Amino acid sequence: MKVLPEPGPGYNPLVWLLKDSRGQLLPFVAVALLIMMGFAALGMGLSRVYLDRTRVRDAVDAAATAALSPAVKKVRPTYHLWYEVCTKDGCYCRYRRFNYKPYIDLSSSNAEGAARAYFEKNLSADNIAGYKVLSWNVDINFDPHTEQVTYDNECDGYSYTKNEPFPRRVTAEVNVKVEVPVPLGNIGGWKTMQVPVRAVARKALQDWRPGE
Secondary structure, three states: OOOOOOOOOOOHHHHHHOOOOOOHHHHHHHHHHHHHHHHHHHHHHHHHHHHHHHHHHHHHHHHHHHHHHOOEEEEEEEEEEOOOOOOOOOOEEEEEEEEEEEEEOOHHHHHHHHHHHHHHHHHHHHHOOOEEEEEEEEEEEEEOOHHHHHEOOOOEEEEEEEEEOOOOOOEEEEEEEEEEEEHHHHHHHHOOOEEEEEEEEEHHHOOOOOOO
């Protein structure tokens, strides 16, 4: 608390207050504290942004892996034979299949459904609120492996062979762009941030255990 001097000749209290230098550091201290608090808030916001980006990337990685979960290992024949059988009641044509080979089968719709479900589940588990999916794409690609398949019809007298796909590997590629809110974004003038993420997962026949 300031103590004014005793009034005297030529005393002017306003002039005295303007010339008094005591307490002039207080406004600078207050401004410095405000700046420090602003940087601290900005640092917390940037930390949350980095954490949300990491969580979105983890969710997309999980989605790519989940896209391959409906994949199944199947077998089908590479030799089809129609042959004639005759009995006392007459002759008829019978059909048999031989030489089964394994391959991978995966429906694109099943893959996309599984990927989206795991993506949404992981973002919800990580408590990322207010996000918006701007773009979503799941590509399923099989390796070009083929097998020669023979169709031998002795009954009708024709036979031919053609190459048919027997994929041994499948790849799921997920491309996502997510918009997430930025905490305290009004300070920097940007309320949201777009996070583009790409993830790839692969599965091969040898990934199945024997007998599966």
